[in-house]
Amino acid sequence: MKRRAALRILRAAVLLALTPGTALAHGAAPQKAFESIEIAASPERVWAIVGDFQDALWLPGVVEIKGGGGSKPDEAWRRLIFATGGAIDERLVQCDASEMSLRYMIEHGDFDILPVGNLSATLKVLPGPSGARVEWKARFYRAFPGGNPPERFTDEVAVDAVSAYFKAGLARLRARAEGP
């Protein structure tokens, strides 16, 4: 009985996640991810990549981007299409070129790529000892909205997935910024 109720909640969560324009119900404990990297390039050079919301091919697994609104907060959006066939829709929330910092959020996610709900993240470029330092921080919930989540949708799974995604993304960003 309990399992059936849990399955019903899970199905409702998945349906909600797949319904455009619906804010996803989420768990009660927001999670953090925080990754950073040192890059041997000027902060300006790194920001030229990071600060262009339509240029996201350095993100891990992304093979195609559709989008619009440039890098204008609220208007700028992008659909990241992944090698696996899934897609994530993101919107730019804030962008401050003078501080080399931006914030975006996932509007429509894909649990196979990132098993999270209500993710927002900041990307910030700072001066670093080898040139630039990039910090990537996120707040999000596990994909399962209720108590007692199934194993594939726990807090730990969500944190691990976002951390791995950020690490891989930052490594690709460094390779590109340090390249010719």
Added chain:
Amino acid sequence: MKNWLLFIVLVCGAPALADEAFIPNQSSDDLSVIDLATMTERARITIGGKPAGVAVSRDGARVFVTSPEGPYVSVVDAGARKVLKRIPVAGGPLGVAAAPDGRRIYVAEAYGRDLLEIGLESGSTRRVEVGASPSGVVATPDGRYVLVTVRDEDRLAIVDAVSFTVAAQVKVGAHPFGMTFDAASGRAYAADVLSDDVSVVDVEARKLIGAAPVGKRPYGVALARGRAFAANQYAESVSVFDAQSLAPLSTIRAGEYPESLAASRDGAIIYLTNWFSNELWAINVEKLEIVGKTATGDGPRAFGDFVRATQ
């Protein structure tokens, strides 16, 4: 409340009120006790179950902390810094409020649809269905109502505290979460996370009387000296507006993912938790400037009125 404070000041001649903050740190599973006069942490109490919600009894002796993943509510002896007992609450306890008579608490079951009343001595419970994902809870000081933000249904539920039935459901903005009540005006202020405003409800009239636009993703709201403060998570700011006219007054830059607000008992200071950067900040209510900062545990949620008077 004001009369009571006046009484204390007159009788005891207290030069200043010593307040403490009890901050549930959701990620580190504990409760920071912070002396607000010096902005220093005095104690750390293990709670568990991803603590989020907090309420203080009117006499300041007890602090109630919800653990949605526990799932339980901890009853804390505020002076002894000790957990006295854990009350199991099945449906993801989040918002909590203490009844003014000190004999019961009200708990929102965020994973469900109910508001729960728990008798502290008897352990007896009553429940009332208010709607999907009940979140913030406030008990009015006259003991007549319990107010609940019904997050996923965009409503404020007004529950009759005596009969424990829903007296009214008032439509507010999108995803109301944090909430506070002003006894003098009879108004409730609810932060609408997804519509970036604060809804203002006349509780007696059971009517929405206005909405003050604030910054992106407001979570918490608090009042002090006729001013309303909203913590905007995405904007990383605190919006300040006139509580009566709802006219904007100022925007103060906050830390990372500011979340909850509470006023000092004398109304001179508003305290703010920054959830990502693990800090408690003090804001001077008149000057609207940051006047103090201190570290907390990891992920300070402090969802509720987290300030306790110690004298």
